[in-house]
Amino acid sequence: MSAHALTDSWTMTRRELARWGRQPVQLAVNLVFPVMLLLMFGYLIGGGRGVTGAYRDYLVPGMLALTMAFGLEGTMLAVTQDLNKGVIDRFRSMPMANGAVLVGRSAADMLQSAMALVVLIGVGAALGWRPGGGPAALLAAVGLLLLFRFAMLWIGIHLALVAGKPEMVQAVQILVWPVGFLSNALAVPGSMPGWLGTVVGWNPMSHTATAVRDLFGVPGTESGHAWAAILWPLALLAVFFPLAVRRFGRLSR
């Protein structure tokens, strides 16, 4: 069985890529959406209360982290659709490696998120944003962001398996926004009312955003969040990865 684990996972990943090929517009929308948010918050709404340096330098890392958080919706939606389309029954009735369905989903979602990061960073650079710290810092930042995305991915898979219904995806989509914005992605916690600042400080996404800002040398950034930006996602993974795998195995109950 495990002899096929790699081949099957690759086949399932290719399935997702083939779906992108079928729906290039959908893919493009997914990649452009974060850019739209960036432009909206950076130029139209114009926030940045309490930001020391240029808001843009503060905002771009925040948007990168926010994009990773919103990936949860996409994962949950895709898994829910698979579950409700019946195609998952065919996979489960075939002699394929058990986990390949989930591995394929993960690989495709991680790839799409990596592409979204590249697009965002590219647009940021085109607008004149210049991260400090050089290529090594950039790579480390992307690593932290993708680690956070990976945790969001398994939360998304777990929620999809628990909820199972498209209606539930909507509920989560609505909830993801406040959770995403209850972070330091767009504004400095110090500028918020005390309790809100505390919540925001606790949000795992805030640690990732802060660590990335630190790597990019954004002025006024607290340093020392790298550990939290590594440990939080790992802790979430330690909880949700086994839960999701167990849930998947329990589809036969």
Next chain:
Amino acid sequence: MADPAITVEGAEKSYGGKKALDGLDLTVARGTVHGVLGPNGAGKTTLVRVLSTLLRPDAGRIEVAGHDVVREAYAVRLRIGLLGQHAALDEELGGRQNLELFGRLHHLGARGARARADELLERFGLADTGRKAVRQYSGGMRRRLDLAASLITEPEVLFLDEPTTGLDPRGRAEVWSSVRSLVGGGTTVLLTTQYLEEADQLADRISVVDAGRVVAEGTADELKAETGGDRIDVVLRNAGELGAAVALLPLTGVSVDADRRLLSAPVTDRMEALSGVVRALREAGIEAEDVALRRPTLDEVFLHLTGDDHRVKEAA
């Protein structure tokens, strides 16, 4: 039976407190078509899902192609094909992409999967569907592609869960002829249906299922003989004469539907029953709008087999 393709002994499965399978027994000989006939909620899909390793039974000994569906699920999956009640396809991909995907997952390799996809598309008349996504297929095309997908490896045992529900007569005939050609190749088929006619057309033996258990089993002819075979329907002009007609007609086991002014009864000798009824009505001066012979419906086979037809008669 020597080495059957499917053995089910005392299968049980509950959802919450509700029993979907309640001690179901079934044996299917290799190379035969077995029909599982039952109304909505009888447990047909649950049975198919248990047999195809998608659902874990609560109790019972269940073997497919010589392997236990729980302990040797992988060995079972190597040997089965499944056409579920609802399409199990990737709707966003095209027909060829679907078949190639499933071929690869059956480990035919890239080239093998491509060749097999070509072969199946040709065989099921889907070769010219081009790049269309399955989402845009008609119901009949989708069903055929789904069937093709369940035949990627020429399975030893094939499960078909209501393969023709929702298809027009042509689509139904197409699926039927596909199933017939398969059986020639030695595949064992378990097919569920709500239509007696379908079981009649395709199955060597039929199990009638109700409330999660088998209530009757036999060939189509045996089952029909058991239900009294054909029926006669008499529609009167005047509902007030229904009682008189029941008393006087040379029929037994009559059921009455007052709203439709209808009498219905099983018959053994078609011609004698017809002429007897017409003569008796004329002699008594009771006017009939319609007198017709027909095959029993699934409802009637069903009501008969579950013993509920007595209740119908008493109520009438």
